[in-house]
Every structure is written in structure tokens, then in C-alpha cells.
Amino acid sequence: MSDAPDRWSLAQRRLHWWSAALVVLTGVLAVLMVWLPFSEMLAKFLAYQLHKTFGLLVFSVVLARLALRALRPAPALEGLSPGVLRLAGIGQAGMYALLLAVPVLGWLAAQAAAGPVPTTIFLVIPVPHVLDPNPALYAWLRPVHQVAAYTLLGLAALHAALAVKHHRQGVPVFRRMGW
């Protein structure tokens, strides 16, 4: 009999769903902040600040998830072939990498922009900038941030779709990671 637990810990499950909600919210805010015209400058500024706030929260939550994952073995998962488990592992590693990289790329892009705007958490806690405005760097960072974010959203959607599929096949994925 395996020593592995049969589901993720409460903290791991909560942090998983928190990061999922924050990623969706950050994506919605990204669309909103770009769509808003400059004439709606207060709303646009707030959308940018909330986008950055939630993005940096995603980064923090994912760091906590990785720390918990290192401390506690993953729960057992019956009913999936080794090949599917390997692919799932690769997909999850990719998502973890993107969950860390996308906020960092966005943070750097915000600093490199020609018109520098401070980064704050909920307009209260200032986040230091380490780069000076650099339009050439910004022209590289912004599309990379954007493509990485779309890739993350795509992987997350695939991850969710496969979880539903496996759930329908009787694999207890939602019991392992349910809220």
C-alpha cells in the first residue's frame, strides 16, 4: 500500500483554486485595460493596477504551492496510464513555469515602457522597479508577456478540459483537488 495521501491537502486545494481564479481575473482585466480608451484614464489606470496586482498575487500563490508540493508527496492517482500521467506532469510543469514567468515578464514590461507608471499592490503597497524605461526592451518584452499569457490560458483550459474528461471516465480528479 502506498504512503501517498489520497487527495491534496486543504491548503494545496485552496491555493490551486485561488490561483485559477486569479489567472482568469488577470486575463479579463488584461482585455479590459487594453480595450478602455485613454480618455477613460482613471478606469484604465485602475484596470492596469488591478491586473498587475492580481498577476503578482498569482506569482506569490504559485511560490507557496511549489513550497507545499516540495514538502508533501502528491496524492495517488488510479485509473490513468503511465503515458497520460507523464504528459500530465509535463503539462503541469509547463503551467507552473508560465505561472511564474508571465507575472515577471509583465512586471518587467511595465517598467520598460516609455511612459513609466508605478506598480502597486491595490494602490497601497509600492512594488519597486529595477529597470529604466527602455522602448527597445519593451518592444520585446510586451509581446513575449502576451504570448506567454495566452499559452498559459491555453494550457489551463486544456488542463481543465482533461480534468472534466477524466472525471467523466471515473478518475477521481475532482475528489483529489476539490475545493
Added chain:
Amino acid sequence: MRRAHLRRMGFYRRALLPVLLAPAIARAQQTTWLLNQDNAQIGFSARHLGLFSSHGRFTRFEARLELDATRTTDALVEGRIQTAAVTLPFPGAEDTLRSPTYFDSARFPEARFSGRAVGITDAGAFTINGRMRIRDIEQPFAMTARLAERRRESQGDVARFTASGQVQRSAFGMVADRTFTADAISISVEVQLLV
């Protein structure tokens, strides 16, 4: 009779000539410079929510500066700025500044200013008092200018002057976005003159 008249005229000429010529002599060292975006910069900045400032520039303007570089208290300046030629490094910001809410560049393509130096401060700066006209509204406008640097280059001595002042945008009818953008707009000018 005619001789007496000529004598009187001669007296007046001799007596009045120095008086008439005095301003010209005093202004003899004054030089007129034509300024534009090639030898000067006009910038502006605004505070937002008390958190940060945005900085923009006007990229087309012309001005006439009369100045004795050794006696800056006689300076006289007049200028015109193309309000549509405004840059601010945020996407969409320039269109907003040209819109009827701000400069209304379609109706008021030019902003004008004129001023004259009125004295020197203890710190060596000189004050320029004048008028600023934006959106067809004229308001008093004051700037504090100073000779920031004088250096020798291959083509001669170059004097760099800086000036700064502040306007209340609401005084020119620009009242939008007051929650986000402060009413006070800082104006900065930098001029390089070959003296």
C-alpha cells in the same frame, strides 16, 4: 525766423538724440534668437492621484527671444506652440490631449505666450512675467528662468537656459479627469543659444 527755427531744431536734436538713442544703446547688446524644436524643448508634466507624474513635450513651436546673455533681466520672449504637436508616451494619450476636452486642437491649433523678464532673484534666477493663451483663453503666466550652463564649443559659447512655471489647466477650460490628473500642470523650457 527760419534761421531761429533751425537753431531750435538743432538744439532739440542735440538734446534729444541721446535720450532717443539711449534705449537703442542699452539694447545694442541684445540679440534676437529664433527658437524652435531644434534648439529648444518645451515640456510639461502632471501628477496623477498623487502617485506618479506623466511627462510630455510639444514638438512644433516657434519663439522669438530677445536677450542680452550677459544681462538676462532684459529678456523678452514671444512664442507660438502647435497644440496638435504634443507627445505623451502612453498609447492614445496624444489623441486625448488634442480632443475638445483638452487642447481642442481642431478649433484652437495654437497656444501663445509672451513675457518679459522683471527682475533677478537672490538665487540668480530671473522671473519672466507674461500671458499664456490656450483655447482662446488668456491668463497671466510666470516662469522662473536661469542660466543653467555656459560652455565653450567649437562654434562658440553655448548658453543653456532653463525655465519652469505652472499653470492651472482649469483656468483654460480643461477640467476633465480631475480625479485622476491634478489641476496644476508644470511647464518646463530648455533653450540652447550660441552666444
